Amino acid sequence: MLLDRPTDCLSIRRFPERNKIPDFTTFSSLLRITAKYEMPAVRSQILEVVRDAYPETFEGLSPSKPLGERVFSGRAPHPNEVLNLFAQQGLTSALPMAYYMATRRGPNSLMDGGLPRRATLSPEILRSAVRGLMTLRQVELNETHRLIFGSKGSHPCSAVDCPSRTPAGTAALEAYQSVFDHVVDSSQLGTKVLEVPQFHEDHGGDLPGCVGPGICSGCVERWESGHAELRKKAWATLPDVFGLG
Numbered sequence: 001m002l003l004d005r006p007t008d009c010l011s012i013r014r015f016p017e018r019n020k021i022p023d024f025t026t027f028s029s030l031l032r033i034t035a036k037y038e039m040p041a042v043r044s045q046i047l048e049v050v051r052d053a054y055p056e057t058f059e060g061l062s063p064s065k066p067l068g069e070r071v072f073s074g075r076a077p078h079p080n081e082v083l084n085l086f087a088q089q090g091l092t093s094a095l096p097m098a099y100y101m102a103t104r105r106g107p108n109s110l111m112d113g114g115l116p117r118r119a120t121l122s123p124e125i126l127r128s129a130v131r132g133l134m135t136l137r138q139v140e141l142n143e144t145h146r147l148i149f150g151s152k153g154s155h156p157c158s159a160v161d162c163p164s165r166t167p168a169g170t171a172a173l174e175a176y177q178s179v180f181d182h183v184v185d186s187s188q189l190g191t192k193v194l195e196v197p198q199f200h201e202d203h204g205g206d207l208p209g210c211v212g213p214g215i216c217s218g219c220v221e222r223w224e225s226g227h228a229e230l231r232k233k234a235w236a237t238l239p240d241v242f243g244l245g
Helices: 006-013 024-036 040-048 079-088 095-103 123-149 170-187 217-241
Strands: none
Touching (some): 095 123
16 A cells, blocks of 8 residues: 555654644645545544644634634635535535534625636535525524523622613614624624624723623623523534534
8 A cells, every 4th residue: 555655654754744724625635635545544644633623523613723624724715615525525524514614604605606616615515504694693683682682690799880781772773783783793694603802892991892882791791691601502503403413
């Protein structure tokens, strides 16, 4: 076999370079070669360099590291390209995240007729992606609405002038709607349900304010905690919503 030749082993050890992920074209070629010539050890090494970008666990979704197609050197591929490659190569552990990254841009991106063939999804993959997108979008809308407009339960306001103290009042409803639009509408009909939303924004003062005017820090902390649970819940559903379960 090709892998048994010492010179090939030496060249493989030097590529991909340590801590450097190759461009997507090179990565794709290497992945297909290792499948064609049955080189599991080398294939595992190649896949390891992108494992962090397409994690298998919720704990792997660190906001401090690049996720999805942004991890590759050079030009970032269209997420459809990555999804097609992973599906063709049977990378089941990475497929949930690959589907999610493709759906973030919404249906227009999934079905863009101007994309090259390598980024055009097959009818089967497209159906799974659109179905999953609609499900995640509904979860995102419903759960964010419940989180922001719903009962505070055992989480009282930390400021006497917080609009949430009179949740049916005009000021509270306007602030709530501002936060809801900021978190959900930013996805532009795609979904960003796994991303950490920014409930704070810089108004130029010493402390950041909430994207909903006047909302106290206690309410913001409750929303942040609740959205962390939403992300965890959404992550657990990915295999099922994309028909991978």
